[in-house]
Amino acid sequence: MPKLMKQFEVQRTNRKHHAFTLIELLVVISIIALLISILLPALGSAREAARKIECMSRVRTLSFTNYTYAQDYNDHWVNYQISGGASWGTQFATYLGTTSLLIPGKSWSQAWHYCPSQQTNANGYNGVLNYPDYLAYNQYFGWHHGTHPEEYTWVKVNQVVTPVKTTMFADGYARNSYSQNNYYYRHFSFIQEDKHKGAANYAFADGHAQTIDGVTAVELNNDTYGSGQFPFIKPF
DSSP states (O other): OHHHHHHHHHHHHHOOOOOOOHHHHHHHHHHHHHHHHHHHHHHHHHHHHHHHHHHHHHHHHHHHHHHHHHHHTTTBOOOSBOTTSOBHHHHHHTTTTOSSOOOTTTOOOOGGGSOTTOOBOTTSOBEETTEEEEEEEOGGGOOOSSSSTTTSOOOBGGGOSOTTTOEEEEEEEESSOGGGTTHHHHSOEEEOTTTTTSEEEEEETTSOEEEEEHHHHHHHHTOOBTTTBOTTTOOO
């Protein structure tokens, strides 16, 4: 037994202990930093791709909701602005599981009316410049009554000439500022054609949705038919 213990002690004392030198540690840290710099952009792109898919799902949901609304209102699409100050967003609220429509840019608990890739401006609001950032409705599907009744009226489902070409909802922002409350939904909207890396999501009157780059969107807007009509934005 003493002999075995002696051999064990000799083996233990002969083991070589190796520690990382400073240079080796710096090399390892550099490799890790390099890997992070390579992976982070890829992860960012993956997150944005997921947000774009979710955004497309939301604009498509709004399009389907409009079909549901039309079934309840004698085949008429929801009006952009209804007499008395109500808006399409107000009309859609109950269809989408809420009884109140919260102010865009200040509260985003109602996910259906904004894009997950929303921007935050210098004032801490979600928007472009001083305008609220939200999913926009095509005003040509009906605006307020009384001002130009011959031009803006309730649009029926079968009045849309080319549903597959006519956009109904899209990435957008409001014309009015944050101080004007529910005017986000009542007044003009603008498309954010570069919302998703130079492109935007659109839902069309036939129910399909797709991502279109800004250049193509402009070309579609200029693809006329009939007498001065633009199927990309004008239903008829």
